[in-house]
Amino acid sequence: xxxxxxxxxLAGALHRNRRLPYARYLQLATIGADGRPAxxxxxxxxxxxxxxxxxxxxxxxxxxxxxxxxNAWGEACWYFPKTRxxxxxxxxxxxxxxxxxxxxxxxxxxxxxxxxxxxxxxxxAWPQPGQPRAGLEAFExxxxxxxxxLPQFCLLLLDPDxxxxxxxxxxxxxxxxxxxxxxxxxxxxxxxP
Amino acid sequence: xxxxxxxxxLAGALHRNRRLPYARYLQLATIGADGRPAxxxxxxxxxxxxxxxxxxxxxxxxxxxxxxxxNAWGEACWYFPKTRxxxxxxxxxxxxxxxxxxxxxxxxxxxxxxxxxxxxxxxxAWPQPGQPRAGLEAFExxxxxxxxxLPQFCLLLLDPDxxxxxxxxxxxxxxxxxxxxxxxxxxxxxxxP
Numbered sequence: 237x238x239x240x241x242x243x244x245x246l247a248g249a250l251h252r253n254r255r256l257p258y259a260r261y262l263q264l265a266t267i268g269a270d271g272r273p274a275x276x277x278x279x280x281x282x283x284x285x286x287x288x289x290x291x292x293x294x295x296x297x298x299x300x301x302x303x304x305x306x307n308a309w310g311e312a313c314w315y316f317p318k319t320r321x322x323x324x325x326x327x328x329x330x331x332x333x334x335x336x337x338x339x340x341x342x343x344x345x346x347x348x349x350x351x352x353x354x355x356x357x358x359x360x361a362w363p364q365p366g367q368p369r370a371g372l373e374a375f376e377x378x379x380x381x382x383x384x385x386l387p388q389f390c391l392l393l394l395d396p397d398x399x400x401x402x403x404x405x406x407x408x409x410x411x412x413x414x415x416x417x418x419x420x421x422x423x424x425x426x427x428x429p
Numbered sequence: 430x431x432x433x434x435x436x437x438x439l440a441g442a443l444h445r446n447r448r449l450p451y452a453r454y455l456q457l458a459t460i461g462a463d464g465r466p467a468x469x470x471x472x473x474x475x476x477x478x479x480x481x482x483x484x485x486x487x488x489x490x491x492x493x494x495x496x497x498x499x500n501a502w503g504e505a506c507w508y509f510p511k512t513r514x515x516x517x518x519x520x521x522x523x524x525x526x527x528x529x530x531x532x533x534x535x536x537x538x539x540x541x542x543x544x545x546x547x548x549x550x551x552x553x554a555w556p557q558p559g560q561p562r563a564g565l566e567a568f569e570x571x572x573x574x575x576x577x578x579l580p581q582f583c584l585l586l587l588d589p590d591x592x593x594x595x596x597x598x599x600x601x602x603x604x605x606x607x608x609x610x611x612x613x614x615x616x617x618x619x620x621x622p
Contacts, residue, residue: 265456273504275468322469366604369604428563
């Protein structure tokens, strides 16, 4: 498989911002059951193998999982502070939970789980997110098995079909749109910032 | 007017992250005409006077202005890298354009324009955003009058009625919801992260 043309720009931004751990944080917008937009920070966990889908992890009990189940559309906004570049990645998300029967997706989910630290894995055993605050003892959980994802561990794959790159370092700024066509190829257009 | 209870948390985060210029950048999610969520980085320009509304500036020709005109709901996600705090601010946005007849809003719009650098003001005289890239000469614009906003200069006021604060530095993390009631007072709830 050939990678999408915006992957080179993104790889460059990731490389040049690599000293900032939070350069791997992006904001994922979805639509809530109440019709309002929802927006939160997530962590980029690399691309799915042989794919242009971004890997993100989440708790199946979080609001975004319910939102994406109802409406798969999302837009991630990813700002790179050092190089002053913004990527807007719009597309559908796919959720890979414990009940997913696609073997290659379950493998990707398991691999993502294995790569986590013990501490990060423990977070998935914490009490239900968003509920009234539980006592401290409820957060003292056993260290989960690193080889067996907890049922609430969910892999989220964002599949962009439109990428809007804005580069603020040049004057005037540079802006480029990448648009995926029906046949899977990408159109590239230079537009006004 | 008394300020909303989350303002103290936000002031603290702004202060402790003040050495990072991009700590004033946040991501504003809206809903597009195509029903997809849209998400982009904007700059916090302080609070409106005697109000809890966040001031943001935008070009009236940008997509977000059309989106907000159709659907005022938005959620801003604001991550502070140094203190590892995230504020999610959900509410309606109000647009203050050249045709707004409210005198106090026009004053706020004019003040926001006056505070910009010449270079930032010039950006509002650039060719139409998102259109096919114009030649370089189209970006060589006269320096706009600092005392008279260009017609395309628009002030955006985000009026949060729900604020979700997540603090990642503690273990377990801390999370608090602020919910505005009908009477304008705020409920505060500690919830699970």
